[in-house]
Structure formats: structure tokens, C-alpha cells
Amino acid sequence: MKLSSNTIQQWNNLVSTSVLGLDRNGEYADDNVRLEFMNKIAALSVINKSGATAGKCSDVSLNIFSEPENICSQNAADNLREILNNNFNEMLTEWCLIASSNDIVVPPEYLPDIFESAMKLPEKQRYVIQRVIGKRGQWLSLHNARWKDVFVIKELSEEQWLTGSREERLALLKHLRVISPAKARGLLEQTWPEETPDDRAAFLECMKAGISLDDEDFLEQSLDDKRKPVRTAAADLLARISGAKLCQRMSARVKELIKYQPVQKGLLKKKKAEIEVTLPDIKDKELLRDGADPVKAGKMGQKAVAMANIIGMTPLSFWSQYESDIESFIMTCMSSEFSTSFALGFSIAAVRQQDKDWAKVLILNCHARNDDIFSLAGKFAVDISDLISFFEDYEKEEAAQRYLSQYSGSLNFAILDKFLYACDHVWSRDFSSDVIKANQKEFHKCHIGYDKRYMMYLATHLHPSIVPQLENGWPTKSSSFNDRVQTQIDNIISILKFRQQNIEELHSGI
Amino acid sequence: MGNFWTTDKVLELSPDSASVKAAKGLTSLSKWSDLGYSDRAVWGQCKGSGKKPYQTRIDLNGPAFKCSCPSRKFPCKHSLALFLLYANETKAFADTAAPGWVSEWLDGRDHRTEIKEQKAKEASKPPDPEAQAKRIAQREKKIRSGLDEISLWLGDMLRQGLAWAHSQSYSYWNDMAARMVDAQVSGLSGRIKKMAEVSMGDPGWQDTLTAEIGKLYMLIKAYRNIEIFDEDLQADIRSLVGWNVPKEQVLEAESINDTWAVLAQQVEQQDNLKIQRTWLFGKETNRYALILDFAAGNAVLEKTLITGTQIEAELVFYPGSFPLRALIKSRKDNPVIVEAIQSDNNIDMLIESFSGQLAMNPWTESVPAMLGPVRLLPESSLPGNEDVWQLVDSANKCIKISPDFKQGWHILSVSGGDSISMFGLWDGNYFAPLSLFYGSKYYSAVDNPIIGLRGVG
Numbered sequence: 001m002k003l004s005s006n007t008i009q010q011w012n013n014l015v016s017t018s019v020l021g022l023d024r025n026g027e028y029a030d031d032n033v034r035l036e037f038m039n040k041i042a043a044l045s046v047i048n049k050s051g052a053t054a055g056k057c058s059d060v061s062l063n064i065f066s067e068p069e070n071i072c073s074q075n076a077a078d079n080l081r082e083i084l085n086n087n088f089n090e091m092l093t094e095w096c097l098i099a100s101s102n103d104i105v106v107p108p109e110y111l112p113d114i115f116e117s118a119m120k121l122p123e124k125q126r127y128v129i130q131r132v133i134g135k136r137g138q139w140l141s142l143h144n145a146r147w148k149d150v151f152v153i154k155e156l157s158e159e160q161w162l163t164g165s166r167e168e169r170l171a172l173l174k175h176l177r178v179i180s181p182a183k184a185r186g187l188l189e190q191t192w193p194e195e196t197p198d199d200r201a202a203f204l205e206c207m208k209a210g211i212s213l214d215d216e217d218f219l220e221q222s223l224d225d226k227r228k229p230v231r232t233a234a235a236d237l238l239a240r241i242s243g244a245k246l247c248q249r250m251s252a253r254v255k256e257l258i259k260y261q262p263v264q265k266g267l268l269k270k271k272k273a274e275i276e277v278t279l280p281d282i283k284d285k286e287l288l289r290d291g292a293d294p295v296k297a298g299k300m301g302q303k304a305v306a307m308a309n310i311i312g313m314t315p316l317s318f319w320s321q322y323e324s325d326i327e328s329f330i331m332t333c334m335s336s337e338f339s340t341s342f343a344l345g346f347s348i349a350a351v352r353q354q355d356k357d358w359a360k361v362l363i364l365n366c367h368a369r370n371d372d373i374f375s376l377a378g379k380f381a382v383d384i385s386d387l388i389s390f391f392e393d394y395e396k397e398e399a400a401q402r403y404l405s406q407y408s409g410s411l412n413f414a415i416l417d418k419f420l421y422a423c424d425h426v427w428s429r430d431f432s433s434d435v436i437k438a439n440q441k442e443f444h445k446c447h448i449g450y451d452k453r454y455m456m457y458l459a460t461h462l463h464p465s466i467v468p469q470l471e472n473g474w475p476t477k478s479s480s481f482n483d484r485v486q487t488q489i490d491n492i493i494s495i496l497k498f499r500q501q502n503i504e505e506l507h508s509g510i
Numbered sequence: 511m512g513n514f515w516t517t518d519k520v521l522e523l524s525p526d527s528a529s530v531k532a533a534k535g536l537t538s539l540s541k542w543s544d545l546g547y548s549d550r551a552v553w554g555q556c557k558g559s560g561k562k563p564y565q566t567r568i569d570l571n572g573p574a575f576k577c578s579c580p581s582r583k584f585p586c587k588h589s590l591a592l593f594l595l596y597a598n599e600t601k602a603f604a605d606t607a608a609p610g611w612v613s614e615w616l617d618g619r620d621h622r623t624e625i626k627e628q629k630a631k632e633a634s635k636p637p638d639p640e641a642q643a644k645r646i647a648q649r650e651k652k653i654r655s656g657l658d659e660i661s662l663w664l665g666d667m668l669r670q671g672l673a674w675a676h677s678q679s680y681s682y683w684n685d686m687a688a689r690m691v692d693a694q695v696s697g698l699s700g701r702i703k704k705m706a707e708v709s710m711g712d713p714g715w716q717d718t719l720t721a722e723i724g725k726l727y728m729l730i731k732a733y734r735n736i737e738i739f740d741e742d743l744q745a746d747i748r749s750l751v752g753w754n755v756p757k758e759q760v761l762e763a764e765s766i767n768d769t770w771a772v773l774a775q776q777v778e779q780q781d782n783l784k785i786q787r788t789w790l791f792g793k794e795t796n797r798y799a800l801i802l803d804f805a806a807g808n809a810v811l812e813k814t815l816i817t818g819t820q821i822e823a824e825l826v827f828y829p830g831s832f833p834l835r836a837l838i839k840s841r842k843d844n845p846v847i848v849e850a851i852q853s854d855n856n857i858d859m860l861i862e863s864f865s866g867q868l869a870m871n872p873w874t875e876s877v878p879a880m881l882g883p884v885r886l887l888p889e890s891s892l893p894g895n896e897d898v899w900q901l902v903d904s905a906n907k908c909i910k911i912s913p914d915f916k917q918g919w920h921i922l923s924v925s926g927g928d929s930i931s932m933f934g935l936w937d938g939n940y941f942a943p944l945s946l947f948y949g950s951k952y953y954s955a956v957d958n959p960i961i962g963l964r965g966v967g
Contacts (some may be wrong), residue, residue, distance in 0.1 A: 019671055021668070049938040054908060055910075062888075
């Protein structure tokens with residue numbers, strides 16, 4: 001039965017009258033009329049309810065997905081549920097990596113929850129989720145507008161450069177820079193004059209991948225752009241190309257400004273290496289065009305910052321003509337009154353040029369020695385995490401292990417934290433063991449028991465097989481080792497055991 | 511040893527997620543000693559912080575739990591852990607005679623059951639008819655006076671207008687609801703509280719509140735003229751107003767033997783009272799039954815019915831034009847995993863049956879129904895609309911899914927968009943899914959963050 005328009009009209013009239021009140025309508029002054037009104041409401045409320053009809057579905061085209069997939073065991077799924085319920089994002093990443101290496105996917109009933117968890121993860125971590133959602137996950141996310149953009153592997157076409165959204169164009173440019181840098185640059189040159197300044201700066205950011213001398217002419221032109229963010233981005237890119245004219249111009253400036261006198265070995269006396277610095281003219285228009293921005297940063301003056309920028313845009317290979325031993329050269333520079341400019345400039349250059357040799361020496365001789373070295377540099381500060389960001393995981397661990405062995409007994413846990421937080425992967429057994437030993441040996445300085453974030457970080461990054469070492473070796477008789485510390489160590493152990501069980505479940509297959 | 515109990519079923523018994531976490535931490539065999547089982551029970555001793563281990567035991571006929579730990583949670587983490595171990599590490603349990611501390615407890619339980627049955631028999635003896643008639647007459651008087659008061663209140667509200675009522679504070683509604691409790695018409699009190707909720711929070715409050723007034727007025731009028739209706743509708747009206755049928759009287763009604771599938775279980779908190787609604791479906795009789803359990807304050811709800819299982823049981827129904835509420839008079843042994851139910855009820859049949867039900871009892875709020883084969887589909891693929899769901903049958907007829915339903919994507923993921931049999935409640939506007947069968951598996955669609963959507967079977 002379908003409700004007639006007359007019934008609907010009657011009901012609407014009754015509702016309007018009820019809302020406004022019967023006293024406003026002279027028609028309802030009589031008691032009997034009011035009772036009749038109530039009877040009508042009663043009758044029509046039932047008629048309304050019983051009169052519902054089924055609709056006709058206009059779109060039943062949703063295709064059925066029925067492909068079988070290798071789904072993980074129920075125990076592994078239970079562990080995943082616990083990880084999702086507790087928002088253990090690091091363990092989620094670990095779960096997904098092990099599952100994908102065993103070619104197994106999450107059970108269908110977990111897909112929506114894992115999608116929602118992944119939406120909260122940083123973009124670069126989402127790729128691991130993509131590997132365990134299987135074809136069913138791809139199919140499901142296609143039907144949800146929020147998940148579709150994140151989890152559906154999109155075919156990128158060059159047409160999108162002209163027709164796509166800003167995000168699609170950025171994704172296309174990033175993708176093309178990896179497989180065909182020239183093609184990507186060509187697309188960008190084609191539409192460059194019409195792009196907004198914000199977009200121009202964002203597009204240049206995408207060019208870091210595949211950067212080479214072929215990009216130089218385009219980037220040189222961008223140094224004359226009206227907008228500063230575009231000029232800064234172009235200068236940063238040019239400084240990554242060691243043969244670029246900008247680097248040569250910077251090298252020439254360095255030659256003028258920095259005089260170096262290497263170690264002189266006399267018959268009787270050895271004279272130390274010396275370095276003499278003349279700060280740059282910050283009104284030099286050519287220097288400004290090249291991006292050596294003389295802004296004040298922290299407590300560094302404009303000239304000191306400009307000097308750091310010049311050093312940061314000079315190829316690190318340039319300095320070998322002064323001194324072949326990187327460590328000796330850096331130590332000489334650090335004895336100069338402009339040590340902060342040198343430390344900052346060398347660190348920026350090491351990151352830009354991804355020079356691991358320089359980075360390792362800088363870490364141990366500048367950053368590990370004094371965690372306050374960049375307090376003067378403000379927003380320009382370069383951290384240990386920046387310097388090892390381009391290292392392989394094992395190289396990151398080696399850098400931290402060098403610090404642990406070189407500074408054993410006098411560790412600065414604020415510096416150790418920087419290494420550990422930069423090692424954002426599951427640590428090897430050896431490295432885990434070294435970290436635990438350091439915490440046990442210098443327990444009075446470490447954060448165990450006092451910093452919950454640190455405890456959770458250890459629990460999710462230590463190698464799960466390290467449990468026996470965690471169960472013993474603590475200075476339990478020390479006055480600072482109390483019940484709270486023991487509880488937190490027990491928590492780490494129980495999470496590590498959970499991870500171990502999880503790994504075993506996932507390796508045992510479907 | 512055939513073990514019916516799985517991790518999921520055990521976790522369903524958990525009082526909260528903290529207990530699950532604590533119990534999982536105790537599932538290491540190294541913490542347990544003297545693990546054993548029999549046809550009736552499971553037991554073990556768990557190492558705690560004290561010198562003596564905790565003695566934990568489970569009566570599988572129930573299940574019922576007992577532990578020597580001081581926890582106030584029920585079941586405690588030791589009981590849950592023991593049950594989880596039994597579900598997953600059955601080989602670690604010795605098939606042996608129950609030790610004294612287990613058998614004594616089981617004997618005590620049996621003894622208490624006997625006493626309870628004896629008391630029930632005694633209680634079923636007819637009370638003094640004269641005293642009873644007097645009590646009923648007194649209550650009737652109170653009810654009639656309550657009905658007069660609420661009629662006046664409704665009339666005043668309508669005269670001043672619902673817009674005026676909408677602007678009133680909660681106490682306007684709450685005071686009248688409290689007066690109806692005093693007048694022993696708790697059913698009407700509940701309706702007034704519902705009206706308050708509609709007025710305070712429903713975006714379409716004008717229509718809903720008008721309809722609620724209509725139904726309340728109709729109920730008052732029906733009660734005043736109750737003698738003109740047939741017995742079944744009289745029972746409905748009396749129940750809606752607040753008369754309870756004594757349990758003993760219900761147990762005397764004709765019982766129905768069947769294999770009952772436990773289709774769904776919902777727990778709702780109302781003030782200080784937990785209400786558990788368990789939906790059963792008789793596989794031979796094709797009828798639904800609703801078992802209600804209540805627990806006040808910190809008391810624990812009985813968890814003897816496990817969703818995704820079926821039991822052989824004898825049920826008795828409360829009287830009414832469409833009897834749903836039932837009591838379990840007796841049941842056989844342990845539950846077994848439910849066998850899939852393939853429905854052939856389409857959407858037109860559902861709507862027709864609801865209209866028929868409304869014709870018999872115009873206060874019907876919703877009806878239980880198993881629909882199938884149906885597809886659960888997002889109503890639109892437009893962004894922002896993806897959480898609006900519909901059920902579509904094989905004739906492409908569709909009904910809307912309740913906007914409160916949160917498991918749409920989980921079910922779509924499990925079914926792959928394929929046809930399912932879905933059980934739920936239809937209120938004339940929306941279908942509220944409670945469970946489903948896909949292939950041979952049962953899934954509870956009631957939101958459960960501890961175990962999520964999980965297949966059984």
C-alpha cells in the first residue's frame with residue numbers, strides 16, 4: 001500500500017497544527033473537536049507507519065568480488081585486531097611487512113578497520129598497507145570515496161598534467177621524475193608560465209628525484225622568478241648538482257672568502273692548520289640571486305648565515321684541494337670563530353649531496369660532540385636525523401653504534417635519542433643488544449621508566465629476540481630502580497613477546 | 511576431545527576489553543598448573559601475586575565461573591584465560607576426575623538449582639485470591655488516576671503547541687515520567703522519556719513527536735476500554751501500560767520445543783540497568799523469540815546464550831497478539847555451532863508482514879525478520895554518501911538501512927557484494943541489521959570492538 005497524497009496532506013496539516021498549538025486556532029475551541037483531533041493523530045500515525053513501501057534500486061551494478069586469496073591464520077588475525085584496537089602503528093607496519101613477505105593478506109572483515117588505521121598514518125607508511133589488502137581490498141576501496149584515492153593503485157597518464165587536480169599533477173610529476181626525468185621537466189616547462197607561484201614552488205620540490213645537469217638551464221631561469229619560494233627551491237635544486245654553474249660560482253666565492261693554511265711540518269716544530277674567513281658582502285646582488293639568503297637565523301647574524309649558505313651550496317669535493325682528510329679539515333674549521341657557519345654549511349651540503357662520508361664525520365665530530373651546536377642556527381638547524389636520512393637502515397645503526405662505542409661511559413641520552421628516533425625500523429639483534437647494554441650501563445641517565453613515548457618506541461623497535469637480555473642486567477639495587485621502572489620494563493617485554501608470537505604466526509602461513 | 515569453545519566465543523563472554531587484555535597476558539601455560547577437564551567442567555590453578563595459586567573452574571553447562579581471586583569482574587581474567595587456554599591448548603588439559611575443589615563447587619551448583627526449582631514450584635501455588643484481587647483493584651485505581659493525569663497533560667501540551675513543548679527543559683518531561691512511575695504505569699513513563707529524547711535530539715522532531723502523542727493517546731484510550739479487545743491484544747495493552755505477567759504464569763503456558771538459533775544479542779544501558787536482548791529463531795517452527803535479561807548496578811548479565819550457536823530448548827512465550835518475548839523453560843546440554851539459515855523472504859513480504867502486525871497491534875515498534883537472498887549495497891557512490899546503505903532483494907526492491915548501523919563496509923567486504931541472508935529489525939522506515947549468514951558462515955552485525963565482525967561456522 002502506498003500512502004495517498006491526500007493522507008500525506010492530512011498528516012502534514014495535523015503536524016503543523018500540533019506544532020503551533022490548538023489554542024491558536026479557533027476551530028479547536030470545543031473539547032470534542034480537540035478529542036477528534038487526537039483520534040486523527042492516533043489513526044494517521046499508524047497508517048503512516050504501515051504505509052511504507054519498498055523503493056526500486058536504480059543502481060545494482062556493483063560487481064561481485066569472489067576471487068580466493070591467501071588469508072592469514074585466525075591467530076595472526078587476532079593479533080592484528082589487538083594492534084588495530086590499540087593503535088599500535090609501528091606494530092601494524094611490522095605486521096604488514098611480514099605478511100606481505102609471506103604473500104598473505106588480511107581477512108575480508110578486517111579491511112575497513114585497516115583502511116581507517118592507514119588513513120591516520122603518514123602517507124609514506126601507507127604503502128605497506130597496500131601490500132596486504134589484496135585484490136579484495138582494491139575492489140572494496142574502489143567503492144569508498146575516502147579510501148579510493150589512498151588505496152587504489154592508479155594508472156598515471158600524461159594527460160593528467162593538463163586535466164588533473166593539483167594532487168594528481170604532483171603525483172604524476174613525482175612518478176615521472178623517477179622513470180623519465182626529462183619528460184617530467186618537459187611537461188613542467190610547457191605550462192610553467194601559467195602555473196601559480198605556490199604550484200611552481202611545489203612542482204620544483206618534486207624535481208629532487210632524478211636531478212641532473214640536464215635540469216640546470218630550466219632551474220637557472222627559475223632563479224629569476226618573481227617569487228622567493230620559487231627562487232629558493234630552484235637554488236636548493238641547483239646546489240644538488242655538483243657540476244652546476246651555481247656550484248661553480250659558490251666555489252669561486254669560497255676561494256675568495258676562505259683562506260686555508262694546511263699543517264706545516266718543520267724540522268723542529270709542527271704548525272697547526274689555520275683557516276681565515278672573510279664574511280661575504282650581503283648586498284651583492286649576484287649572491288642574493290644565487291639563493292645565499294642573508295636572513296637572520298636564531299642568534300646567527302645575516303653574514304654568518306650567508307656564509308653557511310655559500311658553504312652549503314659548494315660541492316663537498318671542492319674542499320679536498322685544501323685538505324684530503326675530511327676529519328682533520330672539519331676539526332680545523334670547528335676551531336674557527338665561525339664554527340657554526342662551517343658546521344651548518346657542511347651539514348646542509350652533506351644532506352643535499354647525500355654524501356655519507358661527510359655525514360658520518362660531521363655526526364661524530366660536530367653533532368655527537370655537542371647537541372647544542374645548532375642552537376644558534378634556529379630554523380636552519382640540521383639534525384642527526386637529517387644527516388642519516390639517506391642512509392640504509394644498517395648504516396643508520398652503524399652510525400649509532402659508532403656513537404655508543406666512542407662515547408661509552410659518557411653518553412648523552414638526548415643525542416642517543418636522536419640516533420634512535422632516526423632509526424625508525426625494526427632494529428637488528430646486535431644493535432638492539434647495544435642499545436639495551438647502554439641503557440643498563442648508564443641507567444642513572446637513561447629515560448627508562450620515565451618517558452612513556454620512549455618506552456613504547458623501544459618496545460616496537462627492539463628486536464623481539466632480545467627479551468632474555470631485558471629480563472636481566474638491570475641495576476635493581478640502585479635507588480633509582482623502583483617498581484615503576486620494573487613495570488615499564490615488564491611492559492616492554494610483554495610487547496616484545498607479543499611481536500615474537502606475531503612473527504611466528506605470520507611465518508607459519510595461512 | 512571435541513571442543514566447541516573458540517577464542518571468539520570465549521571473548522564474547524568478557525565483561526570489557528581490559529579483561530580481554532589482562533586474560534591474554536595469562537594464557538601462558540607456564541602460569542598454570544593442574545589443568546584438567548571433564549564432560550561437565552574445566553579447571554586449573556593460576557599463579558598469582560600471593561603464595562597460593564588461584565583456583566579457577568568453569569562449569570561448561572552454562573557456562574558458569576568460579577575463581578578464588580578477589581576480582582569483582584565476572585568472569586574474572588583468570589576464568590577468561592583458563593577458557594582461552596581450553597579453547598586453544600586443549601592438549602594441555604588432562605581428562606581426569608575433577609578434584610575436590612571443583613566437584614564440591616559443581617555439587618553446590620546442582621544443589622542450588624534444585625532449591626531454586628523447588629522454590630519456583632512453591633511460588634507457583636496460587637496466592638490468596640482475595641488479597642490478590644484487593645491488590646489489583648488498588649493498582650487499577652492508581653493507574654486510572656495516572657491515565658487521567660497524563661491525558662490532561664497531553665491535552666495541555668497540544669493546546670500550547672509542540673513548539674512550546676520543544677522549548678521546555680528536560681525536567682518538563684522527566685517530572686511527568688516520574689509521576690507515571692508513581693502511578694505504576696511504567697510503560698507510559700518510558701514513552702514520555704522517549705518523547706523527551708525526540709524533542710531534544712531528533713532533527714525531524716515535529717513528525718515523530720506528533721506520532722508519539724498519537725500512539726500514547728491511543729494507548730490511554732485502549733486501556734480505558736480494554737474489555738472490548740480480544741485476549742491477546744488485551745495482554746499487549748496491559749504489557750504496554752506496565753503490567754508484568756508473573757514468570758510462574760508464563761512458565762505454565764504451552765511450551766515449544768525446537769532447535770533455536772541464537773541470532774543476535776544486544777546490550778543496552780538504561781540509567782542503572784543493563785538490558786540484554788537475545789534473539790532466537792526456531793528452525794522447525796520458523797518463529798522468533800526474544801529473551802530479555804536484566805542486571806542492575808554492578809550485577810553481571812547472564813551469558814548462557816552465545817550468538818552463532820544453536821540449542822535444543824523448550825521455550826514458553828509471554829501472551830500477546832504476536833508473542834515474541836519468551837523464557838527458556840529447559841535446554842539440553844551444550845550449544846553447537848549454528849547451521850546456516852538460508853532465507854527466502856523478500857522485501858515485499860517483510861513490508862506486508864509488518865503491516866499485518868501493525869493491524870493486530872498498532873503500537874508495534876519493529877518486527878524481527880530474516881531477509882534473503884539480499885545484497886547490502888552503498889546507496890550511492892557519491893563522496894560523502896558512501897555510508898548510506900540499502901538492502902536490495904532479487905527483484906531489485908530496496909529498503910534503507912538504519913543510519914546508526916556501522917558495519918556496512920565490513921559486511922560488503924565479507925560478502926564481496928554477493929547475496930546474503932540478513933537478520934534484523936524493521937520499523938517501517940529502516941532495517942537495523944543484527945546478523946547475517948554468508949555461505950555457511952554466521953556473522954554477528956552488532957558492533958563489538960573486542961572481536962569485530964567475525965565469521966562462525
